[in-house]
Amino acid sequence: MTTTGTAVFFDGLTSRRQDVHVALEHDLLILRPDGSRLDVWPYDALRELSAPDGMLRLSREGGPPLARLEIRDAALAGDVRRLSPRLGASLVAESGVTRKVVFWSLFAVVSLTIFGFFGIPQIAAAVTPLLPWSVDQRMGRAADVQLRAMLPTGPGDFECGAGSQERPGREALDRLSERLSDAAGLPVPVRIIAVRSEMVNALALPGGPIYLMDGLLQESISGDEIAGVLAHEIGHVAHRDGTRHALAAGGTSLVLGFVIGDFVGGAAAIAIAQAASEASYSREAERDADMYAVGLMKSLGADAKAVGTLLTRLTARDREDGKAAEDKEKKDQAEKPEAKDEGGSIMDWLSSHPQTAERQSAIDKAAGEGPTTPIMDAADYLALRRVCGPSR
Template sequence: MDTFFNVWHYDGRSAVRRKVEIQTIGRQFFLLENERRHGPFSFSDVEYVTRKENVDVYGLADVDGWRLMLSGPVPSELSELLPAHRKYGGWVDRLGLGKATIAFTLASAAAVAVVLLSPQWLAPLIPSSVDEKLGDALVGDFGGRFCSTPAGDAALKKLVNSLDSNPQDLQVEVAKIDMINAVALPGGKVILFDGLVKQARSPDEVAGVLAHEIGHVREKHVMQALLRQMGLAVVLGGVDGNSGALVNNMLAMSYSRNSEAEADAHSMKALGKAEISPVGTASFFERLSELDGSARSGDKGQGIAGYMSSHPLSRERKKAFEKSIVKGKNYKPALTATEWTELKTMCTQDRKAKSGFGFDFE
């Protein structure tokens, strides 16, 4: 049985809107205009386009500009033949809003997980040559600021050797920078700032901080943090003469709580193996926390903000080092009194070493 309905139509060839009549015959239809008959067209080729001002607009597959426009309530006989309306988008309408919301939430969670976890997967895959090249460029930006004296170098080497089983893979330096900070760089580079060494009251305190930074190196935290905060392009593309800015970012760059916990665990294990008491590290953390409070009130503690921003301290971390103390164990000092004096005064004795940063630091 043929059925007729009045609609507006654009044929896609001209901008003239035509008032036509639809003649439906089963799953096909013709458009009738002034006794002219256009078609046949198949309802299976009709696509829902949009709804504007109470007008439903339909198109025809593979025919640009072809439109049928139906205003007001559409008779059920015709609406049953036309494609369903899309309220939110193709796949949302197919799933339904509820299921689509759940799917989107799961997809978003998966995307966040990939962003957060991919650095852990990618970091071990970065070639060592890239890691070393990046580290060399960053260390080079400290040019002339590393302190060196025969006795001071020997004391530092002794400290590194006692804390790591493969010290040949590491390059540890003391920089003549009056800031309480330490930083691990790519390529196994670790830099202790002279301000931190001077603030320490014993070599055991420096040993704990140094072992923590070595932990960041051994656990690949440095590359993970670079990948997470600066992207793969920066890591693989190199510093391109902007190493100062990258060093700035790395000094301010904080590790995740999990990474800090892993580095602390590495430090405690290294101290235990070297028979160095973790009491010093716990005391150092406690004193820095107190200095941070004074610095915030403007009394003292100049330079403490650098270490606190990149190495957030907490009572839990201090307690963890205290709990790692083995009762009855005969600990020995990380350095002799003479060696400690030589390390602590190394930058004062080395008059050739430049002081301050070799790049803008904020």
């Protein structure tokens, strides 16, 4: 018994549309309306192609690649499906490829993630000591230019110390940085920049420049505390933490960013993950910088315990003040994500500062006991506090 039905035929040579009859005999016969034979397609050469719902779109393996037989008659399509053993061959092969793609992509993602988060920082750590210091300096200069444009500052120059009222402070700061720089004896000159900003922060750029924010100056109670903070930042410069970090972050984003390509949302995931890995990475770096600072302060005969006291006091006050301080802290953070965060919030985990008490006790242990002399006299310290203008 043969089944027949209607279909549409395109010969793949011209755009002529031919309404045909299909007869299912020992082969699939394509017949003109007058009953003459147009073409014969063997069942095992039939391949199904993607098509709109309700249509069976066929091509013939080995025939003209664009010849098409389109069957919209459901009963006829069903019979063709039953008779053709290799109808789905191309579609099945395609879904096999898709499965392989998904599986190996997942595998590659896992490998790349491990490489991106563990391999690249290791490589960066290994490569950084081999780089000349001029690389650090160039990075630092580039970052300096960017930060000057980005950081919100009060009225006046970005850098404090130019005005006539500010000059004594500038001179005191220069004396202090010269002492620290000489004691550190780094291959690059350390340059300390007093920044007209209310942020309670200090940060070291790769290769030397160190920002000392006015906000932090105002929170200090002695020259030793300022010297301690600066010594800590010099430690970051000496250990080339900034350079290593920039290399690692750049490498990771280059590798992962390119694979992710255009997909929105993946970038955010990377950013979160990176911030998280940064915190654990920085903890060691912070402790090392603390120890470096203690050594530097001791070599100058100053009170090495001062390295941590400012941070400890800020933390304690923050906890006591409770809600109000936390809100202010949050405001500070909204203005500048890098602002110090010692609050007991969830974000604490993501902040780059190890537990303060833990740090202070390590510092105290390393500092030891013994007589110390203040690093600067009271007059110099008062002048330094006014380096960004008369106290507010």
